[in-house]
Amino acid sequence: MKRYLCDIYESLHELTWYFGCQDINGECCGDISFVEYRALRKISQETNPPIKLLKDALNVTKSGATRIIDRLETKGYAVRRHSHKDGRICCIELTEKGKFTVEEINNRYASFLGESLKDKELQTLSNINNTLNALVSALRQQGLGSIRK
Amino acid sequence: MKRYLCDIYESLHELTWYFGCQDINGECCGDISFVEYRALRKISQETNPPIKLLKDALNVTKSGATRIIDRLETKGYAVRRHSHKDGRICCIELTEKGKFTVEEINNRYASFLGESLKDKELQTLSNINNTLNALVSALRQQGLGSIRK
């Protein structure tokens, strides 16, 4: 049991290295940083999320989130819209450029992954997928909420 | 195939969130940052690695690596030793405090993981482990070297 956990932890660390903090061969993100990419991804998965949601998703402070959006806005990847329902909230929306870019980067990572797994059986891929899903939902269940102000 | 890849990529992103960039409930690292922890881990896995190895492992520039070691040294987690074989190289060594700390943090993460998986069969854990290993070695094979100066 302990042995398995340590090995799994070890693997997760290494996976993290590949997917968690860096470009792929220097060609990931053009003029956006990795957190900015993560922000774009999150925005693309939600419908007009408020800044607070990004703060939690990215685990930064709210001023940190404000600034990430500032940067994305300046570079033309996203815009702030005022909420009609609640005047305090601003809803983040991707521009066309933002949508295009997040897709492009997603594809680059996915094809890197595809390249790595190109010799695997379909069954193996399905296994990997199921296993990761199980792992993710176990972790998600346990929580680990945002810890920043 | 494409579908699997996207899902897998999605899971990896989420795993990354849990293990790749942040503290666990604010209680991970005390006075060391996440990259510093990664550096400690790497040092603990090698025998007196030179700075260059850390630069590659952490994907930072060599001056970046120098500074990470500076910090670890100042805080008493590691020391530089001169190589006897090659005067240009300095070998990084963990102090007792460093060894203790990296173990402690490893355990904290592993037990977070263990908590999440506590209801799983041993067989399931074994599956997860095998699957992750397969994934990691596939990625490792494909490369993705350091891209910093």
Add this chain to the structure above:
DNA sequence: TCAATATAGTTGATTAAATCAACTATAATA
């Protein structure tokens, strides 16, 4: 052998990006 080149690491200056604390504005509540 020794000049040229390569490698390992450090340092000063700069930049990027985060934090904190104080602030404005709106909404919820009692």
Add this chain to the structure above:
DNA sequence: TATTATAGTTGATTTAATCAACTATATTGA
């Protein structure tokens, strides 16, 4: 309607990275 809570922004500061120039040692090859 006064109080409190929530969403977001801003100025000042801090952390930690980069780049370019540097020192020191090792390797190479004419």
